[in-house]
Amino acid sequence: MKEKIVQLIKETIDLLQKQKELSQFEIPEISVEYPEKEIHGDYSTNIAMNLAGKLKNKPIEIAKIITQSFNQSLFDKIDVIEPGFINFSIKKQYLQEQVIEILDKSERFGTLTIGKDKKIQVEFISANPTGPLTLGNGRGGFCGDVLANILEKAGYEVGREYYINDVGEQIKKLGHSVIGDKEAVYKGEYIKELRKKIKEKEPEEAGQLAAKIILEEIIKPSVKKMGINFNVWFSEKSLYEDKKVEKILDWLKKNKLAYEKDGALWFNSSKFGDDKDRVLVKADGEKTYLASDIAYLKDKFERGFDNLIYIWGADHHGYIKRIEAAAEALGYQKKQVKIIIMQLVRLLKGGRIVRMSKREGTFITLEELVDEVGLDAARFFFLQRSPDSHLNFDLSLAKEQSEKNPVYYVQYAYARICSIVEKFKVQNSKVKTTAQNLKLLNHLSELRLIKHLIKFPEIIEDTVKDYQIQRLPQYAYKLAGSFHQFYRDCRVLTEDKELSKSRLALILATKIVLKNTLDIMGISAPEKM
Protein backbone atom coordinates (compact mmCIF):
# COMPACT_ATOMS: atom_id res chain seq x y z
CA MET A 1 0.00 0.00 0.00
CA LYS A 2 2.80 2.38 0.93
CA GLU A 3 4.41 1.62 -2.39
CA LYS A 4 1.17 2.25 -4.22
CA ILE A 5 0.65 5.63 -2.60
CA VAL A 6 4.21 6.71 -3.41
CA GLN A 7 3.60 5.67 -6.99
CA LEU A 8 0.32 7.54 -7.16
CA ILE A 9 1.89 10.70 -5.78
CA LYS A 10 4.64 10.51 -8.37
CA GLU A 11 2.15 10.03 -11.18
CA THR A 12 0.03 12.90 -9.94
CA ILE A 13 2.93 15.33 -9.70
CA ASP A 14 4.10 14.22 -13.11
CA LEU A 15 0.67 14.85 -14.58
CA LEU A 16 0.41 18.25 -12.91
CA GLN A 17 3.77 19.25 -14.30
CA LYS A 18 2.68 18.31 -17.79
CA GLN A 19 -0.46 20.36 -17.33
CA LYS A 20 1.69 23.24 -16.07
CA GLU A 21 -0.22 23.25 -12.79
CA LEU A 22 3.10 22.73 -11.06
CA SER A 23 6.46 23.97 -12.25
CA GLN A 24 9.20 21.57 -13.27
CA PHE A 25 11.36 20.07 -10.55
CA GLU A 26 12.97 16.83 -9.62
CA ILE A 27 10.55 14.78 -7.52
CA PRO A 28 12.23 14.16 -4.17
CA GLU A 29 12.11 11.01 -2.08
CA ILE A 30 8.49 10.60 -1.03
CA SER A 31 7.90 9.41 2.48
CA VAL A 32 4.63 7.82 3.43
CA GLU A 33 4.08 7.03 7.07
CA TYR A 34 1.52 5.68 9.49
CA PRO A 35 -0.18 8.51 11.34
CA GLU A 36 -0.40 7.99 15.06
CA LYS A 37 -3.99 9.08 15.35
CA GLU A 38 -6.77 7.32 13.54
CA ILE A 39 -8.47 10.61 12.63
CA HIS A 40 -5.41 11.33 10.49
CA GLY A 41 -6.20 8.45 8.21
CA ASP A 42 -4.36 5.21 7.51
CA TYR A 43 -1.39 6.58 5.60
CA SER A 44 0.01 10.07 5.45
CA THR A 45 2.57 12.04 3.50
CA ASN A 46 4.42 15.27 4.11
CA ILE A 47 5.35 15.76 0.47
CA ALA A 48 3.56 19.12 0.20
CA MET A 49 5.60 20.48 3.09
CA ASN A 50 8.81 19.28 1.53
CA LEU A 51 7.94 20.93 -1.76
CA ALA A 52 6.91 24.23 -0.22
CA GLY A 53 10.39 25.70 -0.25
CA LYS A 54 11.08 24.56 -3.76
CA LEU A 55 7.81 25.85 -5.19
CA LYS A 56 7.67 29.01 -3.12
CA ASN A 57 4.08 28.29 -2.26
CA LYS A 58 2.24 27.43 0.92
CA PRO A 59 2.29 23.70 1.75
CA ILE A 60 -1.44 23.63 2.17
CA GLU A 61 -1.96 25.05 -1.32
CA ILE A 62 0.36 22.48 -2.84
CA ALA A 63 -1.43 19.72 -0.98
CA LYS A 64 -4.72 20.92 -2.37
CA ILE A 65 -3.41 21.03 -5.92
CA ILE A 66 -2.06 17.50 -5.62
CA THR A 67 -5.13 15.98 -4.05
CA GLN A 68 -7.49 17.56 -6.57
CA SER A 69 -5.90 15.55 -9.35
CA PHE A 70 -5.36 12.44 -7.28
CA ASN A 71 -6.61 9.06 -8.39
CA GLN A 72 -9.13 8.30 -5.63
CA SER A 73 -10.01 4.73 -6.52
CA LEU A 74 -8.29 3.15 -3.51
CA PHE A 75 -9.47 5.65 -0.95
CA ASP A 76 -12.59 6.61 0.93
CA LYS A 77 -11.22 10.05 1.42
CA ILE A 78 -8.07 12.07 1.09
CA ASP A 79 -7.75 14.93 3.55
CA VAL A 80 -5.53 17.95 3.50
CA ILE A 81 -4.75 19.16 6.98
CA GLU A 82 -2.74 22.09 8.34
CA PRO A 83 0.09 22.70 7.92
CA GLY A 84 0.07 20.52 4.79
CA PHE A 85 -0.32 16.85 5.56
CA ILE A 86 -2.13 14.71 3.04
CA ASN A 87 -3.96 11.89 4.79
CA PHE A 88 -5.30 8.83 3.06
CA SER A 89 -8.10 6.60 4.29
CA ILE A 90 -8.27 3.27 2.55
CA LYS A 91 -11.47 2.09 0.96
CA LYS A 92 -13.27 -0.68 2.80
CA GLN A 93 -13.62 -2.81 -0.30
CA TYR A 94 -9.87 -2.78 -0.84
CA LEU A 95 -9.30 -3.95 2.72
CA GLN A 96 -11.82 -6.76 2.36
CA GLU A 97 -10.12 -7.96 -0.80
CA GLN A 98 -6.79 -8.09 0.99
CA VAL A 99 -8.07 -10.88 3.23
CA ILE A 100 -8.34 -13.10 0.16
CA GLU A 101 -4.92 -11.95 -0.96
CA ILE A 102 -3.40 -13.03 2.35
CA LEU A 103 -5.19 -16.39 2.34
CA ASP A 104 -3.97 -17.04 -1.21
CA LYS A 105 -0.38 -16.16 -0.50
CA SER A 106 -0.33 -17.80 2.91
CA GLU A 107 3.26 -18.32 4.07
CA ARG A 108 4.44 -16.36 1.03
CA PHE A 109 2.57 -13.28 2.21
CA GLY A 110 5.21 -10.66 2.91
CA THR A 111 7.77 -12.27 0.64
CA LEU A 112 9.42 -9.58 -1.43
CA THR A 113 11.54 -9.47 -4.55
CA ILE A 114 13.79 -6.54 -3.65
CA GLY A 115 16.67 -8.88 -2.90
CA LYS A 116 16.24 -10.97 -6.02
CA ASP A 117 19.52 -12.24 -7.49
CA LYS A 118 21.50 -10.59 -4.71
CA LYS A 119 23.74 -12.46 -2.33
CA ILE A 120 24.27 -11.11 1.12
CA GLN A 121 26.15 -12.53 4.05
CA VAL A 122 25.52 -12.03 7.72
CA GLU A 123 28.41 -12.89 9.97
CA PHE A 124 27.47 -12.95 13.61
CA ILE A 125 28.31 -14.17 17.09
CA SER A 126 31.84 -15.25 16.01
CA ALA A 127 32.76 -15.44 19.68
CA ASN A 128 36.27 -16.68 20.43
CA PRO A 129 36.24 -20.40 21.21
CA THR A 130 37.58 -19.73 24.67
CA GLY A 131 34.43 -20.17 26.70
CA PRO A 132 30.64 -20.37 26.77
CA LEU A 133 28.49 -17.83 24.96
CA THR A 134 27.54 -14.80 26.97
CA LEU A 135 24.44 -12.66 27.04
CA GLY A 136 26.12 -10.23 24.69
CA ASN A 137 26.69 -13.04 22.21
CA GLY A 138 23.04 -13.89 22.62
CA ARG A 139 21.93 -10.42 21.79
CA GLY A 140 24.06 -10.33 18.65
CA GLY A 141 23.08 -13.88 17.83
CA PHE A 142 19.35 -13.31 17.90
CA CYS A 143 19.74 -10.07 16.03
CA GLY A 144 21.86 -11.66 13.30
CA ASP A 145 19.56 -14.63 12.97
CA VAL A 146 16.46 -12.50 12.62
CA LEU A 147 18.16 -10.10 10.25
CA ALA A 148 19.11 -13.05 8.08
CA ASN A 149 15.50 -14.24 8.19
CA ILE A 150 14.21 -10.86 7.11
CA LEU A 151 16.68 -10.61 4.25
CA GLU A 152 15.61 -14.04 3.09
CA LYS A 153 11.98 -12.97 3.25
CA ALA A 154 12.90 -9.97 1.13
CA GLY A 155 14.27 -12.29 -1.54
CA TYR A 156 18.00 -12.21 -0.88
CA GLU A 157 20.17 -15.25 -0.98
CA VAL A 158 21.57 -15.17 2.53
CA GLY A 159 24.70 -16.69 4.02
CA ARG A 160 24.86 -17.14 7.78
CA GLU A 161 28.35 -17.50 9.02
CA TYR A 162 30.28 -17.91 12.25
CA TYR A 163 33.95 -16.96 12.14
CA ILE A 164 36.05 -19.05 14.47
CA ASN A 165 39.17 -17.36 15.80
CA ASP A 166 41.01 -20.60 16.29
CA VAL A 167 44.55 -19.26 16.09
CA GLY A 168 46.43 -16.54 17.86
CA GLU A 169 47.17 -15.20 21.25
CA GLN A 170 43.85 -16.05 22.87
CA ILE A 171 44.27 -19.71 21.99
CA LYS A 172 47.66 -19.76 23.65
CA LYS A 173 46.17 -18.10 26.71
CA LEU A 174 43.44 -20.66 26.73
CA GLY A 175 46.13 -23.32 26.64
CA HIS A 176 47.91 -21.79 29.61
CA SER A 177 44.63 -21.62 31.45
CA VAL A 178 43.86 -25.26 30.85
CA ILE A 179 47.33 -26.28 31.92
CA GLY A 180 46.94 -24.03 34.91
CA ASP A 181 50.34 -22.37 34.82
CA LYS A 182 51.31 -18.82 35.75
CA GLU A 183 50.03 -17.37 32.51
CA ALA A 184 46.52 -18.67 32.95
CA VAL A 185 43.87 -16.04 32.31
CA TYR A 186 40.53 -17.77 31.81
CA LYS A 187 38.68 -18.99 34.85
CA GLY A 188 35.42 -20.73 35.48
CA GLU A 189 34.05 -24.21 35.84
CA TYR A 190 34.48 -25.13 32.19
CA ILE A 191 38.26 -24.65 32.46
CA LYS A 192 38.36 -27.21 35.25
CA GLU A 193 36.38 -29.62 33.10
CA LEU A 194 38.80 -29.13 30.22
CA ARG A 195 41.75 -29.72 32.49
CA LYS A 196 40.46 -33.24 33.17
CA LYS A 197 40.24 -33.99 29.46
CA ILE A 198 43.45 -32.42 28.21
CA LYS A 199 46.79 -33.77 29.29
CA GLU A 200 48.79 -31.86 26.69
CA LYS A 201 51.38 -29.60 28.33
CA GLU A 202 52.41 -27.42 25.39
CA PRO A 203 50.24 -24.24 25.59
CA GLU A 204 49.56 -23.81 21.88
CA GLU A 205 48.61 -27.45 21.45
CA ALA A 206 46.54 -27.54 24.60
CA GLY A 207 44.77 -24.39 23.49
CA GLN A 208 43.97 -25.86 20.10
CA LEU A 209 42.51 -28.95 21.68
CA ALA A 210 40.54 -26.94 24.20
CA ALA A 211 39.19 -24.59 21.51
CA LYS A 212 37.98 -27.52 19.49
CA ILE A 213 36.20 -29.03 22.49
CA ILE A 214 34.67 -25.68 23.47
CA LEU A 215 33.42 -25.13 19.94
CA GLU A 216 31.91 -28.58 19.55
CA GLU A 217 30.66 -29.22 23.05
CA ILE A 218 29.77 -25.78 24.35
CA ILE A 219 29.27 -23.26 21.56
CA LYS A 220 27.57 -25.37 18.91
CA PRO A 221 25.03 -26.86 21.33
CA SER A 222 24.30 -23.37 22.67
CA VAL A 223 23.76 -22.04 19.19
CA LYS A 224 21.42 -24.90 18.48
CA LYS A 225 19.55 -24.18 21.66
CA MET A 226 19.20 -20.57 20.49
CA GLY A 227 17.42 -21.86 17.42
CA ILE A 228 20.12 -20.63 15.09
CA ASN A 229 21.48 -22.43 12.07
CA PHE A 230 24.72 -21.33 10.48
CA ASN A 231 25.48 -22.55 7.01
CA VAL A 232 29.18 -21.96 7.42
CA TRP A 233 31.50 -22.25 10.39
CA PHE A 234 34.58 -20.55 9.04
CA SER A 235 37.95 -21.30 10.56
CA GLU A 236 40.53 -18.53 10.79
CA LYS A 237 43.20 -21.19 10.80
CA SER A 238 42.09 -22.33 7.37
CA LEU A 239 43.00 -18.93 5.98
CA TYR A 240 46.59 -19.60 7.02
CA GLU A 241 46.56 -23.19 5.85
CA ASP A 242 45.29 -22.12 2.44
CA LYS A 243 47.95 -19.40 2.25
CA LYS A 244 45.25 -16.80 1.84
CA VAL A 245 46.77 -14.53 4.45
CA GLU A 246 50.17 -14.71 2.82
CA LYS A 247 48.70 -13.99 -0.59
CA ILE A 248 46.80 -10.97 0.52
CA LEU A 249 49.86 -9.55 2.26
CA ASP A 250 51.92 -9.99 -0.93
CA TRP A 251 49.16 -8.38 -2.91
CA LEU A 252 48.98 -5.39 -0.57
CA LYS A 253 52.76 -4.95 -0.71
CA LYS A 254 52.79 -5.17 -4.47
CA ASN A 255 50.07 -2.57 -4.76
CA LYS A 256 51.81 -0.23 -2.34
CA LEU A 257 49.04 -0.55 0.21
CA ALA A 258 51.38 -1.98 2.80
CA TYR A 259 54.87 -0.93 3.79
CA GLU A 260 57.61 -1.91 6.21
CA LYS A 261 58.56 0.26 9.12
CA ASP A 262 60.43 -0.52 12.34
CA GLY A 263 60.62 -4.14 11.34
CA ALA A 264 56.84 -4.50 11.05
CA LEU A 265 54.50 -4.54 8.07
CA TRP A 266 51.88 -1.79 8.08
CA PHE A 267 48.60 -1.48 6.24
CA ASN A 268 48.13 1.95 4.75
CA SER A 269 44.62 2.21 6.16
CA SER A 270 44.78 5.96 6.83
CA LYS A 271 44.66 6.42 3.09
CA PHE A 272 41.13 5.03 3.21
CA GLY A 273 39.75 7.00 6.10
CA ASP A 274 41.18 5.20 9.12
CA ASP A 275 42.76 7.33 11.84
CA LYS A 276 46.16 5.77 11.42
CA ASP A 277 47.96 2.93 9.74
CA ARG A 278 47.72 -0.52 11.27
CA VAL A 279 50.15 -3.32 11.77
CA LEU A 280 49.70 -6.47 9.72
CA VAL A 281 52.85 -8.34 10.71
CA LYS A 282 54.56 -7.63 13.97
CA ALA A 283 58.34 -7.22 14.27
CA ASP A 284 58.48 -10.69 15.78
CA GLY A 285 56.95 -12.12 12.62
CA GLU A 286 53.53 -12.85 14.12
CA LYS A 287 50.62 -11.79 11.96
CA THR A 288 47.91 -9.69 13.56
CA TYR A 289 44.21 -10.30 13.65
CA LEU A 290 43.79 -7.67 10.97
CA ALA A 291 45.91 -9.62 8.49
CA SER A 292 43.61 -12.61 8.56
CA ASP A 293 40.57 -10.35 8.67
CA ILE A 294 41.53 -8.80 5.37
CA ALA A 295 42.08 -12.22 3.88
CA TYR A 296 38.68 -13.24 5.22
CA LEU A 297 37.03 -10.15 3.78
CA LYS A 298 38.46 -10.90 0.37
CA ASP A 299 37.38 -14.51 0.65
CA LYS A 300 33.81 -13.44 1.39
CA PHE A 301 33.59 -11.24 -1.66
CA GLU A 302 35.19 -13.90 -3.80
CA ARG A 303 32.47 -16.29 -2.76
CA GLY A 304 30.07 -14.01 -4.60
CA PHE A 305 28.46 -11.95 -1.86
CA ASP A 306 27.42 -8.50 -3.00
CA ASN A 307 27.03 -7.21 0.51
CA LEU A 308 28.47 -8.17 3.86
CA ILE A 309 26.92 -7.56 7.25
CA TYR A 310 28.99 -7.88 10.40
CA ILE A 311 27.38 -7.86 13.80
CA TRP A 312 29.79 -6.83 16.52
CA GLY A 313 29.72 -5.88 20.15
CA ALA A 314 30.32 -2.25 21.05
CA ASP A 315 33.81 -3.10 22.26
CA HIS A 316 34.84 -3.61 18.62
CA HIS A 317 33.61 -0.31 17.28
CA GLY A 318 37.16 1.00 16.90
CA TYR A 319 37.70 -1.73 14.34
CA ILE A 320 35.07 -0.49 11.89
CA LYS A 321 37.24 1.96 10.00
CA ARG A 322 39.92 -0.67 9.58
CA ILE A 323 37.56 -3.10 7.91
CA GLU A 324 36.01 -0.42 5.75
CA ALA A 325 39.48 0.69 4.74
CA ALA A 326 40.35 -2.89 3.89
CA ALA A 327 37.27 -3.22 1.70
CA GLU A 328 38.16 -0.08 -0.19
CA ALA A 329 41.79 -1.08 -0.53
CA LEU A 330 40.65 -4.31 -2.12
CA GLY A 331 38.59 -2.37 -4.62
CA TYR A 332 35.15 -2.78 -3.09
CA GLN A 333 32.84 -0.04 -1.95
CA LYS A 334 32.51 0.97 1.66
CA LYS A 335 28.75 0.68 1.45
CA GLN A 336 28.99 -3.00 0.52
CA VAL A 337 30.15 -3.60 4.06
CA LYS A 338 27.70 -2.88 6.85
CA ILE A 339 28.80 -3.20 10.42
CA ILE A 340 26.09 -3.28 13.05
CA ILE A 341 27.25 -2.48 16.53
CA MET A 342 25.27 -4.00 19.36
CA GLN A 343 25.67 -2.14 22.60
CA LEU A 344 26.86 -4.25 25.47
CA VAL A 345 24.62 -6.05 27.89
CA ARG A 346 25.19 -5.06 31.46
CA LEU A 347 24.65 -7.64 34.11
CA LEU A 348 23.04 -6.62 37.35
CA LYS A 349 22.59 -8.60 40.50
CA GLY A 350 20.20 -7.20 43.03
CA GLY A 351 20.50 -3.79 41.39
CA ARG A 352 24.31 -3.77 41.43
CA ILE A 353 26.48 -3.94 38.38
CA VAL A 354 28.56 -7.04 37.91
CA ARG A 355 31.33 -6.81 35.38
CA MET A 356 30.94 -9.75 33.05
CA SER A 357 34.20 -11.31 32.13
CA LYS A 358 35.16 -14.62 30.64
CA ARG A 359 38.57 -14.17 32.12
CA GLU A 360 37.18 -13.77 35.61
CA GLY A 361 34.56 -16.44 35.11
CA THR A 362 31.90 -13.99 36.25
CA PHE A 363 29.17 -14.18 33.69
CA ILE A 364 25.79 -15.64 33.08
CA THR A 365 25.83 -17.86 30.06
CA LEU A 366 23.28 -17.71 27.38
CA GLU A 367 22.29 -21.27 28.14
CA GLU A 368 21.48 -20.36 31.69
CA LEU A 369 19.26 -17.58 30.47
CA VAL A 370 17.44 -19.72 27.92
CA ASP A 371 16.98 -22.45 30.54
CA GLU A 372 15.57 -19.98 33.03
CA VAL A 373 13.18 -17.98 30.90
CA GLY A 374 12.63 -20.09 27.81
CA LEU A 375 13.75 -19.47 24.25
CA ASP A 376 10.68 -17.56 23.09
CA ALA A 377 10.79 -15.09 25.95
CA ALA A 378 14.55 -14.70 25.65
CA ARG A 379 14.35 -13.97 21.95
CA PHE A 380 11.53 -11.50 22.33
CA PHE A 381 13.31 -9.79 25.20
CA PHE A 382 16.44 -9.13 23.16
CA LEU A 383 14.71 -8.39 19.88
CA GLN A 384 12.58 -5.65 21.39
CA ARG A 385 15.60 -3.49 22.03
CA SER A 386 17.29 -1.26 19.53
CA PRO A 387 20.92 -2.30 18.89
CA ASP A 388 21.98 1.15 20.12
CA SER A 389 20.41 0.80 23.52
CA HIS A 390 22.56 -0.28 26.40
CA LEU A 391 20.57 -2.85 28.15
CA ASN A 392 20.56 -3.78 31.74
CA PHE A 393 20.04 -7.35 32.55
CA ASP A 394 19.09 -8.79 35.87
CA LEU A 395 18.51 -12.51 35.76
CA SER A 396 16.18 -12.62 38.72
CA LEU A 397 14.22 -9.74 37.28
CA ALA A 398 14.20 -11.39 33.85
CA LYS A 399 12.94 -14.56 35.43
CA GLU A 400 10.21 -12.75 37.26
CA GLN A 401 9.30 -10.78 34.15
CA SER A 402 9.47 -13.72 31.81
CA GLU A 403 6.06 -14.77 33.02
CA LYS A 404 4.80 -11.37 31.95
CA ASN A 405 6.78 -11.25 28.74
CA PRO A 406 4.85 -9.66 25.90
CA VAL A 407 5.70 -12.68 23.77
CA TYR A 408 2.84 -14.53 25.47
CA TYR A 409 0.45 -11.80 24.51
CA VAL A 410 1.32 -12.44 20.88
CA GLN A 411 1.28 -16.21 21.20
CA TYR A 412 -2.00 -16.05 23.07
CA ALA A 413 -3.62 -14.32 20.13
CA TYR A 414 -2.41 -17.14 17.92
CA ALA A 415 -3.68 -19.82 20.29
CA ARG A 416 -7.07 -18.13 20.54
CA ILE A 417 -7.39 -18.16 16.77
CA CYS A 418 -6.48 -21.84 16.59
CA SER A 419 -9.06 -22.62 19.21
CA ILE A 420 -11.84 -20.85 17.31
CA VAL A 421 -10.82 -22.48 14.05
CA GLU A 422 -11.00 -25.88 15.73
CA LYS A 423 -14.47 -25.19 17.06
CA PHE A 424 -15.62 -23.95 13.69
CA LYS A 425 -14.41 -27.12 12.03
CA VAL A 426 -16.36 -29.22 14.48
CA GLN A 427 -19.54 -27.25 13.83
CA ASN A 428 -19.14 -26.94 10.07
CA SER A 429 -17.54 -29.76 8.15
CA LYS A 430 -17.33 -27.84 4.91
CA VAL A 431 -15.34 -24.63 5.10
CA LYS A 432 -15.28 -22.39 2.13
CA THR A 433 -14.65 -18.71 1.85
CA THR A 434 -15.42 -16.54 -1.10
CA ALA A 435 -14.89 -12.92 -1.86
CA GLN A 436 -18.62 -12.43 -1.69
CA ASN A 437 -19.14 -12.75 2.02
CA LEU A 438 -16.07 -10.69 2.91
CA LYS A 439 -18.29 -7.69 2.30
CA LEU A 440 -19.77 -8.50 5.67
CA LEU A 441 -16.56 -7.38 7.34
CA ASN A 442 -17.69 -3.91 8.31
CA HIS A 443 -17.06 -3.61 12.00
CA LEU A 444 -14.46 -1.03 13.00
CA SER A 445 -12.44 -3.70 14.82
CA GLU A 446 -12.48 -5.91 11.74
CA LEU A 447 -11.26 -3.15 9.47
CA ARG A 448 -8.59 -2.07 11.95
CA LEU A 449 -7.34 -5.61 12.09
CA ILE A 450 -7.08 -5.83 8.30
CA LYS A 451 -5.20 -2.54 8.22
CA HIS A 452 -2.63 -4.08 10.54
CA LEU A 453 -2.41 -7.24 8.48
CA ILE A 454 -1.56 -5.47 5.26
CA LYS A 455 1.31 -3.61 6.91
CA PHE A 456 3.33 -6.80 7.16
CA PRO A 457 5.12 -6.58 3.80
CA GLU A 458 5.86 -2.93 4.52
CA ILE A 459 7.39 -3.83 7.85
CA ILE A 460 9.68 -6.29 6.08
CA GLU A 461 10.66 -3.73 3.49
CA ASP A 462 11.36 -0.97 6.00
CA THR A 463 13.44 -3.30 8.12
CA VAL A 464 15.52 -4.56 5.21
CA LYS A 465 16.37 -0.93 4.55
CA ASP A 466 17.36 0.19 8.02
CA TYR A 467 18.03 -3.04 9.94
CA GLN A 468 15.97 -1.81 12.90
CA ILE A 469 14.73 -5.24 13.80
CA GLN A 470 12.96 -4.11 16.97
CA ARG A 471 10.23 -3.05 14.56
CA LEU A 472 9.17 -6.71 14.29
CA PRO A 473 8.30 -7.43 17.91
CA GLN A 474 6.56 -4.07 18.02
CA TYR A 475 4.52 -4.97 15.01
CA ALA A 476 3.70 -8.41 16.38
CA TYR A 477 2.53 -6.85 19.63
CA LYS A 478 0.30 -4.33 17.94
CA LEU A 479 -1.13 -6.92 15.60
CA ALA A 480 -1.94 -9.20 18.52
CA GLY A 481 -3.55 -6.26 20.31
CA SER A 482 -5.64 -5.52 17.29
CA PHE A 483 -6.80 -9.12 17.24
CA HIS A 484 -7.64 -9.17 20.95
CA GLN A 485 -9.82 -6.12 20.42
CA PHE A 486 -11.54 -7.77 17.49
CA TYR A 487 -12.10 -10.81 19.68
CA ARG A 488 -13.83 -8.64 22.25
CA ASP A 489 -16.08 -6.92 19.70
CA CYS A 490 -16.86 -9.61 17.16
CA ARG A 491 -17.86 -13.20 17.72
CA VAL A 492 -16.75 -15.54 14.99
CA LEU A 493 -19.10 -18.39 15.77
CA THR A 494 -22.60 -16.99 15.44
CA GLU A 495 -26.04 -17.95 14.21
CA ASP A 496 -25.37 -15.95 11.07
CA LYS A 497 -23.51 -18.52 8.95
CA GLU A 498 -22.38 -16.05 6.32
CA LEU A 499 -20.96 -13.68 8.88
CA SER A 500 -19.20 -16.55 10.62
CA LYS A 501 -17.58 -17.59 7.37
CA SER A 502 -16.30 -14.14 6.60
CA ARG A 503 -14.93 -13.71 10.10
CA LEU A 504 -13.33 -17.10 9.89
CA ALA A 505 -11.54 -15.93 6.76
CA LEU A 506 -10.33 -12.89 8.65
CA ILE A 507 -8.94 -14.83 11.58
CA LEU A 508 -7.31 -17.33 9.23
CA ALA A 509 -5.59 -14.40 7.54
CA THR A 510 -4.55 -13.09 10.96
CA LYS A 511 -3.23 -16.51 11.84
CA ILE A 512 -1.07 -16.48 8.72
CA VAL A 513 0.40 -13.07 9.40
CA LEU A 514 1.05 -13.81 13.07
CA LYS A 515 2.73 -17.05 12.10
CA ASN A 516 4.88 -15.37 9.46
CA THR A 517 5.94 -12.68 11.92
CA LEU A 518 6.77 -15.18 14.66
CA ASP A 519 8.66 -17.36 12.18
CA ILE A 520 10.91 -14.51 11.22
CA MET A 521 11.64 -13.81 14.86
CA GLY A 522 12.33 -17.49 15.43
CA ILE A 523 9.57 -17.70 18.00
CA SER A 524 7.14 -20.59 18.21
CA ALA A 525 3.44 -20.26 17.45
CA PRO A 526 1.64 -22.57 19.90
CA GLU A 527 -1.85 -23.75 19.00
CA LYS A 528 -2.75 -24.14 22.64
CA MET A 529 -1.70 -22.26 25.73
Add this chain to the structure above:
RNA sequence: GCCCCCAUAGUUCAAUGGAUAGAACACGAGCCUUCUAAGCUUGGGAUAGAGGUUCGACUCCUCUUGGGGGCACCA
Protein backbone atom coordinates in the same frame (compact mmCIF):
# COMPACT_ATOMS: atom_id res chain seq x y z
C1' G B 1 43.08 14.05 25.21
C1' C B 2 40.49 11.66 20.87
C1' C B 3 36.44 8.27 18.91
C1' C B 4 31.52 5.43 19.30
C1' C B 5 26.81 4.67 22.01
C1' C B 6 23.33 6.26 25.67
C1' A B 7 20.26 9.80 29.04
C1' U B 8 12.33 9.64 27.83
C1' A B 9 6.82 7.81 33.40
C1' G B 10 8.68 4.80 39.89
C1' U B 11 11.29 0.71 36.60
C1' U B 12 12.56 -1.63 31.66
C1' C B 13 12.06 0.02 26.81
C1' A B 14 9.49 2.44 21.87
C1' A B 15 8.81 6.60 18.65
C1' U B 16 12.17 6.87 8.90
C1' G B 17 12.43 15.54 11.29
C1' G B 18 5.71 15.40 11.70
C1' A B 19 0.06 16.02 14.18
C1' U B 20 -2.16 15.34 21.54
C1' A B 21 5.68 11.49 22.97
C1' G B 22 3.64 5.24 22.81
C1' A B 23 3.89 0.35 25.48
C1' A B 24 5.01 -3.12 29.32
C1' C B 25 5.85 -3.86 34.50
C1' A B 26 4.42 -1.57 39.13
C1' C B 27 0.23 1.30 41.48
C1' G B 28 -5.59 2.58 41.38
C1' A B 29 -10.81 1.35 39.39
C1' G B 30 -14.12 -1.76 36.41
C1' C B 31 -15.46 -6.35 32.90
C1' C B 32 -16.16 -13.75 32.63
C1' U B 33 -24.23 -17.81 32.44
C1' U B 34 -21.52 -16.38 25.38
C1' C B 35 -15.42 -18.67 20.52
C1' U B 36 -9.05 -19.48 26.00
C1' A B 37 -9.40 -13.46 31.65
C1' A B 38 -1.85 -15.28 29.50
C1' G B 39 -7.69 -11.10 27.53
C1' C B 40 -10.58 -6.24 27.43
C1' U B 41 -11.86 -1.14 29.38
C1' U B 42 -10.02 2.81 32.42
C1' G B 43 -6.88 6.58 35.92
C1' G B 44 -2.35 9.05 37.47
C1' G B 45 2.51 9.72 35.82
C1' A B 46 8.32 11.29 31.30
C1' U B 47 11.95 13.84 26.60
C1' A B 48 19.13 15.52 31.80
C1' G B 49 20.51 21.23 31.14
C1' A B 50 21.55 25.60 27.81
C1' G B 51 21.68 27.52 22.98
C1' G B 52 20.92 26.87 17.50
C1' U B 53 18.80 25.00 12.51
C1' U B 54 13.49 24.18 10.81
C1' C B 55 6.79 25.66 8.97
C1' G B 56 7.69 21.66 12.69
C1' A B 57 13.02 18.74 17.09
C1' C B 58 12.98 13.01 21.74
C1' U B 59 15.13 12.87 16.79
C1' C B 60 19.77 17.22 13.40
C1' C B 61 24.11 20.87 15.05
C1' U B 62 27.14 23.26 19.29
C1' C B 63 28.26 23.39 24.39
C1' U B 64 27.47 21.48 29.61
C1' U B 65 26.46 17.45 33.05
C1' G B 66 26.10 12.26 33.96
C1' G B 67 26.76 6.85 32.42
C1' G B 68 28.83 2.65 29.19
C1' G B 69 32.53 1.11 25.62
C1' G B 70 37.02 1.84 22.71
C1' C B 71 41.65 4.29 21.62
C1' A B 72 48.48 -1.53 21.43
C1' C B 73 53.67 -4.33 16.96
C1' C B 74 46.26 -7.64 22.17
C1' A B 75 42.25 -10.39 20.43
